[in-house]
Amino acid sequence: MENLISLVNKIQRACTALGDHGEESALPTLWESLPAIAVVGGQSSGKSSVLESVVGKDFLPRGSGIVTRRPLVLQLHRIDEGREYAEFMHLPRKKFTDFAAVRKEISDETDRETGRSKAISTVPIHLSIYSPNVVNLTLVDLPGLTKVAVDGQPESIVQEIENMVRGYIEKPNCIILAISPANQDLATSDAIKISREVDPKGDRTFGVLTKIDLMDKGTDAVEILEGRSYKLQFPWIGVVNRSQADINKSVDMIAARRREREYFQSTPEYSHLASRMGSEYLGKVLSKHLETVIKSRIPSLQSLINKTILDLEAELSRIGKPVATDAGGKLYMIMEICRAFDQTFKEHLDGIRAGGDKIYGVFDNQLPAGLKRLQFDKHLSIDNVRKLITEADGYQPHLIAPEQGYRRLIESCLVTIRGPAEAAVDAIHALLKEMVHKSISETMASP
């Protein structure tokens, strides 16, 4: 089953490399059919902390304002042994073993796409983490939902983030990880609000409650965790992440996970729920659920891939043979096309293919018929001949041919036949053009 998640990971990477990340496209987008888990929450709800706890590493950029400005597709791969490392799809063959450098690269790559303007972009960053301490999982980290723009960002950014988040989570294949902080009223949770809009029955929403340790004294989250305040199909999972003070003191993740476990076991209100609380448990549940979803989607994925292959093959055969890349190859190809065109055109003229016979039709029928309709009587009347010859040559003895006069006579007749002659030329021009077009399409269609 673990192979299934890695297979989907590979397809997701291929989608991004081909520019398919679920946006408008002429072809059905494969990305949209792949199951993935999107992490949704308001700013400072603890999204980054949950992601880092699931991974067991510090690697996400931190700061004030909108830090996550591009979707981060985080693919976790479990390895049996060896040192953990990370890889970005935009930096192939570069292995990061220093996770502070991973954090910096996420920031830098965000800026490369969006500029330093703090704008947001829907083009995802792909990060793969290979570690013995993770479960196979694909998570998409999205910008935190916010209510106000900061740092000179346009007001529209609030709506843009919401649209981007909605764009991911409204896809029926998206599993929503809705992060809500326990120290705020659940009724005000941005994550619950938006996930309820796209998944009203909670069929694909996992509710995660953070900051349970920060709740007011005398209050607890049992009502929520037991699904009585807000029911989802899947049980709520509570987590206790590192506080800001822990982060400042560089409390490591492994110690934080241990402390989290102890917290749930030793707090009387939660001890009966301890076995299904915490980030480690969350990671396992998500991995298992993702596997189940992928398994159920395999037939539809397969038929989508097959259909896309057929569509692309049809498109390829419509486009034609591959074009050579080097100059010599291109020249050879052009010469071949010209030769084939030349041959086809000649065959049309010679009557091997249809079309050339129409040219004979013009000379044999149209032109003679046009000429027959002309009135030469006036030109060739004896009076006119005499007049022209006298005007051109003057009075001459009969032995000398009146050459100038003949010329004038022929010229005036030629002017008369101009009309039918030009009509014949136009007709042949149109026929030749038609044959050129025919020959081009026949040349391109020939194998």
Ligand SMILES: Nc1nc2c(ncn2[C@@H]2O[C@H](COP(=O)(O)OP(=O)(O)OP(=O)(O)O)[C@@H](O)[C@H]2O)c(=O)[nH]1
């Ligand atoms: N005590 C305690 N602090 C937490 C918990 N979860 C998160 N925090 C703290 O809350 C602050 C915000 O957490 P983040 O994980 O950065 O929240 P975020 O949702 O990713 O915030 P943005 O990146 O700004 O959108 C940090 O200082 C965390 O240390 C928790 O369960 N308990």
